[in-house]
Amino acid sequence: MGRWAFMKSDIGANRRTMTDCKFLFSNGVITSSPDVPPVATLLQSHPGAYTTTRTHSDGACILFWERHLRRLSNSARILLSRDPRLLFKPEKSELSLPPSLVESSAWDSAVESLVKDSVDQVLPIALREGLRKEGEELAITALVSGNVEKLRGMESASGSDSPAEMLDVYVHLAGYVALAFDRPEGAARLAVVGRGRSVAEAKYSDWVRLRKPLERLRPTSVTELLLSNDGDHLLEGCLTNFFVVRRREGKGVGENPYEVQTAPISDGVLPGIIRQLVLEYVFPLYIHFDLDTYIS
Template identity: 55%
Template sequence: MSGSRFLLSNGILSHTVDAPPPVKVFLETHPGAYTTSRTHNNASCLLFWERHMKRLSESIQILLNLAPRLLFKSNNSAILQPSSATLPIWQPTIQMLVNDSMCKVLPVALKERTDCNELAITTLVSGNLEELNAYEIVSEERMSKILDVHVHVETYVPPIFGVWGNGAHLAVVGYGRHIAAAKYSDWVRIRKTLEKLRPPSVTELLLSNDGDQILEGCVTNFFIVCRKDWNSDYGKAWGDYGNKYSFEVQTAPINDGVLPGTIRQLVLEVCRSEGIPFREVAPSWSQHDIWEEAFITNSLRLLQHVDSIQVPTDWQSAHSKTWKDISWTKKQFQVVNFYSCCN
């Protein structure tokens, strides 16, 4: 077992000669709903843990209703729908099992932690559908035996915020996710097919169903800051340049098929509380001339400035090629200019 990587499965900490696999490898080989969080302030606290547990429960509920094959392992190819009678007890049982696992693995990971690094914590919940459907009534005790709870912990070095050159480089390459409202491990395997379209300098891939309306990243939510009323009130927009009310934050709505990320929701809550104009609308590449800033969010990076975005000039032909065969249109952001005008 590596001092920088730990895996607790159903209450048992891995003790092997080889280190537990990286989290991507682990998720590729195990079905289920998952969430990833991290520690903060020299591993003194967990960021937004209750929100992550709520979203994990919501993902499980969605997969139970829409795609149980993505949640459960099964020996039967014709997977049946789980009994609705089991649904009400999922959330408290999941939180109990996950918190119990965290109490076992975190002290070990913290003791072995080096160089004051933070910890990335991925919780995966799965189970066996045949065992679940074998019971007419599923008690909390039985549920704890049916569910598989895995907690993967590894060291994480957060990027330094606000340092020039630490921005993300994005490319729009793939279609939106199936059942995007739930976070499930099979997506880790599916998104690997997009890697042939990743240009060498790109650090995150964006998804779009038409090449214009940008939904989200493979592992992030996507935001832009644009000038307001560009078409209808050109003069006012430029006359008020630097006033926060002359700008608008945009990100795709959940109904368009994006993951309701924890940090995504926090950004919208901050905009609302601070009176910052925002709209839940998919940013349109055809209007990128009025984009002044872009950023991505997830639970590890929190918020990361975008340095550049590139989009295939021919969306329909892009998906059968490699990145070398694609003609790209690119937008470069000047972050220094934008921040200086808003201060």
């Protein structure tokens, strides 16, 4: 098959250096260090869809923010329609969702507005407080969680079925130092450990809990765990999308000598932000793109 290499990004829930600078915005209340839990604790404590990005240029902008907002609202919609328990996590009774809520055309704009407004409130404060060390950015995790009590209130009241009325939004900020991939410690070391995620098209907080048994299997030298349903077709990492960059064999004259491989969405992988950016970058360069990651 020729030589191949792993390609990933430091954006999202990848391994990175986190510092003690932390803020949490929830239901209009801002909490700062040391009372803010680690982001993994927050995600394991609340159901829902989430996304993680970071600031850039000393907090001047948020990387791919509009893409993250769209992916977050889409993940929440997928959970609502396919497995509401991953969004609400009710303890006892079955959920009764108003049909108009699931099919609401206002869903995306409502969710994106909720998250954007929350980030706009806490980010300036986090930047102004000056708790970051020199060279740090801020990792931003936004979690949209269904509130069962609010949902029941909507069921008993007549009127609007706005998504905003049954969702809680949590925004977690933490100081961030990106790993440098031009250093030996920045290289990826991989191991295949488990089957693909359920409802893989959505990014949801319960996966943080579900992947813990897999993390216990991770050798100390391995930086990312890969998922596969058969041991041959590689789907994605526990934390990242997965790409293979390899030199092609038997290419035609004038053809690009490299190709990029990744699993198709239909195989059960997250439509990640970096995945889409790689696709957009590769096509104009006439690099062959293969929607498969079969490694023998």
